[in-house]
Amino acid sequence: MTAKVMTIALVGFNGALVEVEADLKQGLPAMHIVGMGNKAVEEARERVRSAISNSLLDFPTRKLIVNLAPAELPKDGAQYDLPVALSVLIASGQLRQTEIAGAVFAGELSLSGELRPIRGVVTIVEAAKNAGFKEVYIPIANAMQALLVDDIAIIGVSSLKELFLHLKKEVYIPSSTPLIDLPLSKIPLLTIDDIHGQEQAKRALQIAAAGRHNILLTGPPGAGKTMLAKALMSLLPPLSKTEQLAVTKIHSIAGQWERVITDRPFRSPHHTTSPIALIGGGAKPMPGEISLAHLGVLFLDELPEYPRSVLEALRQPLEDRTISIARAHGRITYPADFMLVATMNPCPCGYYGDPDTECTCTATQIMAYQKRLSGPLLDRIDLILHVSKVNHEHLLRLNTLDKKQQPKVFKAILKSYQIQKSRYSSSNIYNASLSSALIKKQLTLSADARTLLLSASSKLQLTARSYFKVIKVAQTIADLEIGSQDHTIHATHIAEALQYRAHPIS
Template structure:
């Protein structure tokens, strides 16, 4: 008897429906075809044990399982439930009248219980697009998939519940999530706030500019000056995620298996802080079975690289192209996948190995030339892609002990949102542009016009600092953001001067 069930394969952050054809005929062997990997081939042993332990029979005839389309590689253990349901239906233990209306996915344990899968959200989106009535999957992934409207999502704990459901004996109820309520209830729910930070007003100003224009920023200062504390609070002043951004971010985290059983939507901007021992592949994504890297998990949020010079140079250099294109492409011999990676890069570093170069009170003990060697770990092309270079100085005792309340993140975020609204109006006919940092060189020339006095100031700065053409564009973008925060239609001299000020690593006095 031939029976068809339906599963799904995830490539990048998109899903493709897979048809599982099960045929039982005279014979004794079990065959699985259609380009399965080792994990799929091993499903026979999990399925046999699960069926036996749940009181069902594994057919002692020839079982042929075909996974179509056969030219796409099938990977992972999430097809266990799809195949097992097909085998039960082909052997007459499950009614097959409703099977073609449901997409079924899940990894089986030997006792018949189900383990969570990856990519439930993009699979649910594709299932709705393909016209399926419902989606049956492990209960741990039910809330994640249920944010997709117009499709019934059933979370199950074991294969027995699936069998009872198709035989009409069960009482499964679909999981319901009100997407908009879920989204708005937890929007901008951050644990940390800028009001916790004493002093450092100039650094807060720099981070406000970075947030308003989507600019990359590097914080340079001695240990204990507050670099990490400030960086961790940056997401709290970014504009709240839109529903579209939230869904896109959730899809990436779903594919990476980063959502818990209680999660449905990612409603706050991600903040990813990988350790400096991270590999190139873990940072940008890839592997034998490609997965999103940290730069994609930080999509629509912040990627924080603490102690930047300690990262492997090769890991940092592979970020250069994604920083420009806001997308990373993973190419393999037989396929190519794209992961979005539109993130704000926030990096921090000590000015030298001992940490006290240019410190106002403590003396640097590094030998001559060591500071230059330390800073040279970060390549010029990567520094060029960072718009704001900010010196962080230690906070004095009076500021630390002060009872004066610092400005809350909410107030800063309001100014950032207003500046972003100006930019949205400016880029209204370009849906892929959301902030000044994303402007192309041609747009910079058209939008960031400066006066003759401004040209003279910028020329003098470039000659003295030896800035590149990319740094020239970055300064103009930052100046445009400062003008937007000030509500000015034109870039004034003070806006340009402040933007030039935020190029610390280009100035004399650095690099020993």
């Protein structure tokens, strides 16, 4: 009889059902694994042999063929150890096929038979649920992440021997139960109340957070650009349960199996990062920084210092909010719905246009520095703001009024989120993600707003993309108006939005 055990293969952001078959033949004792597995799958032979023996079970002394079907699907990772071991036990008569029916198994085995955590467990459980299975057996260390998926029993297992006795009904392993409330990070966030002055920049951060707009802050060294960028995290509401699932799923695929992600990601790759590290890919395509920042913030400090090839690679995901990686064996798509927050100096020395410090750069150096950012990339940034230095005499001054900004601003942002959710009948659509078709259908401009926008777009020579971005930012400004029930875009909203379409160097 051929033994059959079901498991899941990781195929990018999704999972594919894999049937692990085992068959005993007459011949010299040997174990062969076929089905387009990589090195980790091939090495499962030795891990499975030792795990079965050290679990006080019998490893068959005949020729054993294990097939991972479908054969044309590439198999990668050590999660096949457990289903391979179970298929061997069924083929040798130590387990019955009916004892594993209706369940999916995944896990890496140690030589002693203990189960080690694996990556991509959320994807595995989600794919099993979609395929109609009722139970998933996984390493106990992965159970917390797996519990994010509802309506399927998660059974965390610590060893092969424990699982064998459970399947034989000699011991009972209870299903894992989810935590009612997952704890948020206890790391204190920098808030806008910690920043002195910079009222216009704080206003820009509020608009960016409310509509999930990309923002670029430019100004001399020490103006507070990095602090402002980090303070943005305190203005973003916590992840919903659906968003926790999506973010944890990405991080689990990347190998971060330790915990459920409850805080919005804040990724800050160094300017020496490679295109593959930022975008994703490699011989075995993995999520990059833009995917790990999904539903959070991607912070690029000193934007012109990044290689041009890296920056230009951002253009497509900034527009589509996904990234597609094509390789010889197929195409993989990862989500990349992130807010881009970037900073830059106005010139190589940083003091071009500064009233107090003289710039030492030549005109050629300044021009070359500016050209590191292409027009199409800048066109995809919704808000561009120049940040000036704060006078030193204000840095140690205590202003009690400033301490009340954070709660008021955060409340207005939450209200804006509710307005957008009601307007678009979705919790996944924000003003920044609207297409031109949705703008025409969902947003309303007053007559004076249209007149001002047409006049400004002609004088500023706005591209079609910039034209629509001004409308989207203006809509966010309208949504933030306290006490307003009319969210029509007026001329005042367009006028404020146009301030953020200026050239990054002032």
